Amino acid sequence: MYYENKVVWITGASSGIGEALAYALNEKGARLILSARRTDELERVKSNCKGDPDNIAVLPLDLTDTDLLAGNAKQAESLFGSVDILFNNGGISQRALALEAELDSVRRLMEINFFGTIALTKAIVPGMIERGHGHVVVTSSVMGKFGTKYRSAYAASKHALHGWFDCLRQEVIDQGVDVTLVCPGYVKTDITKNAITADGSKFDKMGSAHKEAMTPEQFADKLLPKVSAGKEEIYIAGREIWAVYLKRVFPSLLNKILRRIKVT
Template identity: 60%
Template sequence: MSFQDKIVWITGASSGIGEALTYELNKQGAKVIISSRRQKALQKVKTSCLQASKVHIIPLDLTKTEELPSKAEEAISHWGAVDYLFNNGGISQRSEAINTQMNVIRQVMEINFFGTVALTKAVLPSMIERKSGHIVVTSSVMGKFGTRLRSSYAASKHALHGYFDSLRQEVYDKNIDVSLVCPGFIKTNVTKNALEGDGSKHNKMGAGQEKGMAADEFAQKLIPKIKQGKEEIYIGGKEIWGVYLKRFFPRLLNKILRNAKVT
């Protein structure tokens, strides 16, 4: 399977994993639509691509769900379809549950869950009509277990698994694939951009992210698994073992995490 001339839409494409996926898929010949709130950053990403003429920018804000159907219409009309939707846009959180304001919890859920669902619902009818498509959702190992200081973030990622596991069963007979991607520590600015309990930016690089896998390496590891149609994908370091400990030895994982450094 080749990405040559496949039409790929990537949210959260202005930095981190989304930016790395843009470069890798563009290099493999895909026609890439890139989105985020930051239009200038998207323009810089496009300019940095090997085949910039095969990159189209659609700025969007995942919290403005009422605007997403028109954004989907624009994406579909530009090259006639969307073969792959990479739901990669999101935000993290670093605060104890007791100190996290409700508006911050809602903001995390609005971006990570409701925005992702709304954009998927806007694109899905065209995929069903064509009987072809692949929806890729960037979750996290936090979608499989939780740690301190990430209650709202983990909740939003757990919600993605429930929704898209269900959706996968509903669109199976329509030749549409759904992949949930669970990165471990990837060296991006996700921790710096994370929200504190009062909604301010964390503005600190997490130790795990600092030592994590490079985003371009992550993209190179992910794409072959997407080509294979994998339903759930884990990529990272030793933190990936937490997924299996949660499944088979949950009490042991809880004991480990209680004493683990999570910032």
């Protein structure tokens, strides 16, 4: 019942986890605002949803255009009168050695994963505070808790999200706004194929670990009950979840393990 008739805005809704969330939330009776860059893909997702199409709106946006996101937020609020839940799900990954990654590619990744996410949140949370309720959900990663080779900027962006949203939670919890950070492990999406390399070009390969990972639909089914339960931080992963706990208790051991394993 948590999602029924709630207005839920999903970024990164054109594929992967965002698309799966759209279908799952649609079945739970939520009114949806679907956002990503590709309008045609958003329309495809909308057409695959069941029920009344008037309860699903398409709102294209680009998280790198941070100056436009406040206007996008006003558009979103005007579609159904408010936004009750914001799923900050848009983002990209990286496959590049730290010393080889060009600063322009690092800035682009940070612009999408961090600055775009916080700009959209800053634009939408005041309305939640005014109404006395709201929920911000952020797709981070287990990489927000530790780092491996080839993902320096990606891990940095996810660590930054945890710092910023942990602070935001303390500032808005007494005003009725919940903040949930979600840490997926490997999910079978195109995130590796779409990852950027050292010069900013597309990696265009599927990571070996992602081939055998859980599907986005399985991930969404596990995630939504935890979000509705008000969890502040959620981990959904396979064996890679143990790295999160090793980092807390035996960080030196984790570093030794990560140095030896194959990372793709």
